[in-house]
Amino acid sequence: MKPRTLLSLLFAAFATVASAQQALWGRPNVVSPQVNQDGSITFRSDMKGTDKLTVVGDFNQTSPEPLAMERGADGIWSATTRPLEPELYSYCYFTAEGKRLLDECNAYRNRDISTYSNIVIVSRERGDRGWLYSVNNVRHGNVAKVWYPSPTLKMNRRMTVYTPPQYDGKKRFPVLYLLHGSGGDENAWSELGRATQIIDNLIALGKVEPMIVVMPNGNPNCQAAPGEWGAGMYVPASDAIKTKPEATFVESFNDIVDYIDTHYRTIKKRSGRAVTGLSMGGGHTFGIALAYPELADYYGLMSAAPRWKGQYTTDKLYDQLNNDAEMNAAMRKLFDTKPQLYWIAIGRDDFLFRANADLRRFLDENHYPYTYVENDGGHIWRNWRIYLAQFAQLIFKH
Amino acid sequence: MKPRTLLSLLFAAFATVASAQQALWGRPNVVSPQVNQDGSITFRSDMKGTDKLTVVGDFNQTSPEPLAMERGADGIWSATTRPLEPELYSYCYFTAEGKRLLDECNAYRNRDISTYSNIVIVSRERGDRGWLYSVNNVRHGNVAKVWYPSPTLKMNRRMTVYTPPQYDGKKRFPVLYLLHGSGGDENAWSELGRATQIIDNLIALGKVEPMIVVMPNGNPNCQAAPGEWGAGMYVPASDAIKTKPEATFVESFNDIVDYIDTHYRTIKKRSGRAVTGLSMGGGHTFGIALAYPELADYYGLMSAAPRWKGQYTTDKLYDQLNNDAEMNAAMRKLFDTKPQLYWIAIGRDDFLFRANADLRRFLDENHYPYTYVENDGGHIWRNWRIYLAQFAQLIFKH
Numbered sequence: 006m007k008p009r010t011l012l013s014l015l016f017a018a019f020a021t022v023a024s025a026q027q028a029l030w031g032r033p034n035v036v037s038p039q040v041n042q043d044g045s046i047t048f049r050s051d052m053k054g055t056d057k058l059t060v061v062g063d064f065n066q067t068s069p070e071p072l073a074m075e076r077g078a079d080g081i082w083s084a085t086t087r088p089l090e091p092e093l094y095s096y097c098y099f100t101a102e103g104k105r106l107l108d109e110c111n112a113y114r115n116r117d118i119s120t121y122s123n124i125v126i127v128s129r130e131r132g133d134r135g136w137l138y139s140v141n142n143v144r145h146g147n148v149a150k151v152w153y154p155s156p157t158l159k160m161n162r163r164m165t166v167y168t169p170p171q172y173d174g175k176k177r178f179p180v181l182y183l184l185h186g187s188g189g190d191e192n193a194w195s196e197l198g199r200a201t202q203i204i205d206n207l208i209a210l211g212k213v214e215p216m217i218v219v220m221p222n223g224n225p226n227c228q229a230a231p232g233e234w235g236a237g238m239y240v241p242a243s244d245a246i247k248t249k250p251e252a253t254f255v256e257s258f259n260d261i262v263d264y265i266d267t268h269y270r271t272i273k274k275r276s277g278r279a280v281t282g283l284s285m286g287g288g289h290t291f292g293i294a295l296a297y298p299e300l301a302d303y304y305g306l307m308s309a310a311p312r313w314k315g316q317y318t319t320d321k322l323y324d325q326l327n328n329d330a331e332m333n334a335a336m337r338k339l340f341d342t343k344p345q346l347y348w349i350a351i352g353r354d355d356f357l358f359r360a361n362a363d364l365r366r367f368l369d370e371n372h373y374p375y376t377y378v379e380n381d382g383g384h385i386w387r388n389w390r391i392y393l394a395q396f397a398q399l400i401f402k403h
Numbered sequence: 404m405k406p407r408t409l410l411s412l413l414f415a416a417f418a419t420v421a422s423a424q425q426a427l428w429g430r431p432n433v434v435s436p437q438v439n440q441d442g443s444i445t446f447r448s449d450m451k452g453t454d455k456l457t458v459v460g461d462f463n464q465t466s467p468e469p470l471a472m473e474r475g476a477d478g479i480w481s482a483t484t485r486p487l488e489p490e491l492y493s494y495c496y497f498t499a500e501g502k503r504l505l506d507e508c509n510a511y512r513n514r515d516i517s518t519y520s521n522i523v524i525v526s527r528e529r530g531d532r533g534w535l536y537s538v539n540n541v542r543h544g545n546v547a548k549v550w551y552p553s554p555t556l557k558m559n560r561r562m563t564v565y566t567p568p569q570y571d572g573k574k575r576f577p578v579l580y581l582l583h584g585s586g587g588d589e590n591a592w593s594e595l596g597r598a599t600q601i602i603d604n605l606i607a608l609g610k611v612e613p614m615i616v617v618m619p620n621g622n623p624n625c626q627a628a629p630g631e632w633g634a635g636m637y638v639p640a641s642d643a644i645k646t647k648p649e650a651t652f653v654e655s656f657n658d659i660v661d662y663i664d665t666h667y668r669t670i671k672k673r674s675g676r677a678v679t680g681l682s683m684g685g686g687h688t689f690g691i692a693l694a695y696p697e698l699a700d701y702y703g704l705m706s707a708a709p710r711w712k713g714q715y716t717t718d719k720l721y722d723q724l725n726n727d728a729e730m731n732a733a734m735r736k737l738f739d740t741k742p743q744l745y746w747i748a749i750g751r752d753d754f755l756f757r758a759n760a761d762l763r764r765f766l767d768e769n770h771y772p773y774t775y776v777e778n779d780g781g782h783i784w785r786n787w788r789i790y791l792a793q794f795a796q797l798i799f800k801h
Contacts, residue, residue: 053500054452102451105507112517113630119510142633144559149547152568161542170550232511235540 035081037110038096038125044088046125048074048096048108049081055100058082060108062096063387064089071099091135092387093199095122115197117386118188119231132210137394138199143209144170148201150191150233153264157257158250162222163229164261165191167201168269169208169215177270177277179401180217182261182301183393184282184289187310190230191222194393197386203394214401216279217269221261223286225250253315255292262300279400281305281348283389284357288312294347295335302345303400307392308355308384311364323363340373345403347375350392354383433479435508436494436523442486444523446472446494446506447479453498456480458506460494461785462487469497489533490785491597493520513595515784516586517629530608535792536597541607542568546599548589548631551662555655556648560620561627562659563589565599566667567606567613575668575675577799578615580659580699581791582680582687585708588628589620592791595784601792612799615667619659621684623648651713653690660698677798679703679746681787682755686710692745693733700743701798705790706753706782709762721761738771743801745773748790752781 037049048060058074064086074082095115098106107114108123115124128135146169155162172178183200185193194200200218207213226248228234266273278301282290287309294304295313311318313332318325325332340347347368351361368375378395382388435447446458456472462484472480493513496504505512506521513522526533544567553560570576581598583591592598598616605611624646626632664671676699680688685707692702693711709716711730716723723730738745745766749759766773776793780786 051502053502054498100452104449104451106504109503109519112514112519116510121507121510140631140633145550145561145632147547147549149545151545152543163543233538234543235538 035110037108038123040125040127041085044090044127044129045086046089046094046127047083047085048072048098049083049110050074050098050108051081052098052100052106053080055102055104057101059099060084060096061099062086062094063385064094074098089127091128091133093124093126093135093138093390095124095386097122117197134391134394137203137206138390139206140202141206141209143205145205146170146172146201146208148195151268153261155257155260157252157260158225160228162227163191163233164222165195165220166265166269167195167204167218167220169204169217171208171215172217172270175270177272178215178217179272179277179279180219180265180269181397181400182258182278182280183218183220184223184280184286185220186282186284186286186308189286190224190227190233191220192230194220198393199390200393203390204397207394207397213397216397216401217265217271219261219265223254223282223289225252225254225257253292254289255296255312255315258289258293259297259300275299275302276345276403277401279303279305279346279396281307281393281396282309283307283392284310284384285312288317294339294344295332298335298339298342298344302403303348303396304344304346305348305350305392305396306361306364307350307389307396308352308357309349309361309364310357311360319357319360322360323367326364326367336367336371336373340371346399347373348378348396348399349375350378350380350388350395352380352382352384352388354381355388356384433508435506436521438523438525439483442488442525442527443484444487444492444525445481445483446470446496447481447508448472448496448506449479450496450498450504451478453500453502455499457497458482458494459497460484460492461783462492472496487525489526489531491522491524491533491536491788493522493784495520515595532789532792535604536600536788537604538600539604539607541603543603544568544570544599544606546593549666551659553655553658555650555658556623558626560625561589561631562620563593563618564663564667565593565602565616565618567602567615569606569613570615570668573668575670576613576615577670577675577677578617578663578667579795579798580656580676580678581616581618582621582678582684583618584680584682584684584706587684588622588625589618590628592618596791597788598791601788602795605792605795611795614795614799615663615669617659617663621652621680621687623650623652623655651690652687653694653710653713656687656691657695657698673697673700674743674801675799677701677703677744677794679705679791679794680707681705681790682708682782683710686715692737692742693730696733696737696740696742700801701746701794702742702744703746703748703790703794704759704762705748705787705794706750706755707747707759707762708755709758717755717758720758721765724762724765734765734769734771738769744797745771746776746794746797747773748776748778748786748793750778750780750782750786752779753786754782 035049035051039047059071061069061071064070072084074084076082111123113124114121126135146167149166151166152161183194280290280301287306288311291311433447433449437445457469459467459469462468470482472482474480509521511522512519524533544565547564549564550559581592606613678688678699685704686709689709
């Protein structure tokens with residue numbers, strides 16, 4: 006045998022080419038996770054050197070749920086959940102000593118900032134929530150990491166651009182601008198948010214218009230996600246964020262729209278544009294609507310942290326909306342232009358519920374029309390995926 | 404405090420917005436890996452419940468190298484390598500019980516088939532090998548996941564397409580087709596191979612022509628990488644590979660070239676095309692050169708497993724090249740067309756060294772011109788990154 010390196014599984018495959026398939030691609034001896042017929046999930050691990058192993062997952066809407074694993078006679082730990090609703094679940098393991106571990110049997114994992122969690126999807130039938138988040142046997146759009154110049158922020162910046170399967174030839178398409186939250190980046194919506202799967206699948210179901218989806222980086226002092234720009238592989242975004250930005254993300258937003266309108270076959274008018282975002286991105290959406298009231302016909306605030314002139318205004322939003330003359334006038338101007346949709350979604354347990362209640366109170370008192378969605382749970386990706394699927398079905402229908 | 408879910412770090416950030424930066428983005432208490440001034444790397448871990456922890460990495464060219472970690476008074480394990488040459492290194496940890504773990508402090512990791520390893524880059528100066536593999540402060544090309552129709556394989560298929568920073572406006576660009584090995588997919592070269600960094604950086608140094616790089620999926624019964632097509636998230640590629648393909652990848656290759664030539668601003672002639680690949684992809688390159696001798700001017704075989712009509716021929720290649728009349732005639736026809744470059748690269752420890760020696764013996768005896776590169780090491784990504792950087796500098800210069 007020749008020397009074998011850490012990564013040269015290819016070698017192992019090749020040396021025993023006739024029987025290699027099982028060794029190379031076969032599932033590991035420990036199968037985990039296993040989604041059972043009734044929607045329950047069985048987790049397993051061959052972890053050693055600990056007296057206790059716990060799987061912790063977001064199996065209910067509002068809080069993480071620990072589930073003790075039991076070690077069998079074969080030394081394999083396992084635990085099975087109750088039957089679960091169709092959904093994308095995140096989980097990890099904890100040892101007796103409190104050491105957080107991933108399920109090494111599961112190659113599917115998401116990075117949220119610098120923390121990885123495993124993911125697993127439960128789906129019962131076409132069209133359910135788990136199906137919406139899965140890669141199905143439907144036509145898929147293209148997903149590109151695109152660099153664009155931002156004269157406002159004085160740098161080249163990276164964004165994720167989804168073009169629908171129908172994007173070919175001469176037809177023009179509307180554009181959804183989809184904004185991430187604090188700590189996120191241009192990868193957040195396509196990875197944690199399953200945005201490309203959601204849009205692929207909703208197009209396949211005929212429930213949304215084929216659209217371009219643009220997912221920019223909302224951190225005005227970053228060119229791109231950590232590791233994807235010249236700040237260095239191990240420099241977190243915060244090292245850049247701490248320095249003073251040239252301008253706010255909202256001020257730079259037209260750099261993105263200009264690039265998209267000149268490089269893609271877009272519907273270059275208000276009725277062909279929607280903007281939505283989560284948390285800080287909901288705040289950006291709030292600000293974009295005020296700064297450029299005729300840019301888009303559809304605005305969606307998901308668990309929004311309203312921002313005005315680069316600052317969060319969540320503490321005293323109602324007072325500010327009433328008393329800040331410039332902000333008040335901008336709100337009036339926005340609703341004078343009659344956008345097709347001003348949409349607010351938030352979970353009852355969200356720490357930003359109060360700020361959004363302030364916003365609704367102001368809108369109600371001024372008879373500014375909006376659509377409101379309230380559901381269970383808090384400030385979590387599970388809700389943002391739900392909101393995206395809902396919002397996408399409301400836009401570009403006029 | 405509201406309920407806090409597993410993934411809602413955003414919430415934590417927000418609740419304590421003034422001081423959140425450190426908690427949210429600050430490096431973990433345990434810093435790992437740490438690249439030191441002299442090029443050594445210090446690894447650390449807060450692993451508990453084991454009496455021994457070992458870091459195993461590819462710190463030399465030919466074999467993985469275990470390094471025992473020591474536990475300090477603070478309970479933190481650590482180990483420091485000797486000073487290392489500029490390079491991208493892969494590593495993982497093993498407990499006393501033989502349990503393989505990742506370095507949870509290092510968010511940078513690569514997936515090879517279903518196995519993750521951490522990665523770390525050592526670089527001393529602009530232009531060295533570590534720098535070539537890093538994301539530097541240079542202009543970046545766009546990277547897209549593109550679906551194309553393959554009439555030959557009767558399916559839509561996914562590929563990775565890199566367009567250089569210069570790709571804008573009306574200029575046309577040459578195309579490098581870059582093929583992965585057995586067990587790989589359309590993500591292999593851009594992730595494990597650092598191909599987009601290598602090409603970005605070599606363009607920035609003025610050492611390669613700006614080029615489009617096309618990285619298709621070479622498994623003819625797969626639409627895409629595992630989890631990226633409708634076969635299901637947990638179905639490995641092998642479940643599809645085991646079924647009979649409609650045709651070989653080589654037979655379907657023109658579907659890719661046709662799509663690229665109609666959707667990108669390419670130089671649509673022989674001098675604007677190069678094909679190279681590793682292992683099985685080297686075999687595909689060997690076959691493409693024989694099947695379509697005037698398609699490209701530049702062919703590169705990296706650690707190639709020569710394939711002919713869908714079958715590996717590595718065991719008796721020299722005899723087959725001489726005795727298979729059709730194969731022999733195809734070789735003659737190829738070299739009669741005088742390709743600009745027929746390039747062979749392999750490591751002295753590669754298990755395919757013998758097959759490539761057979762090929763060279765045949766080429767020598769027939770006075771077919773080729774360029775040969777031989778280096779240390781075996782069938783490993785470290786070599787394929789080196790080969791790509793070398794080959795890219797030889798093409799599109801005529």
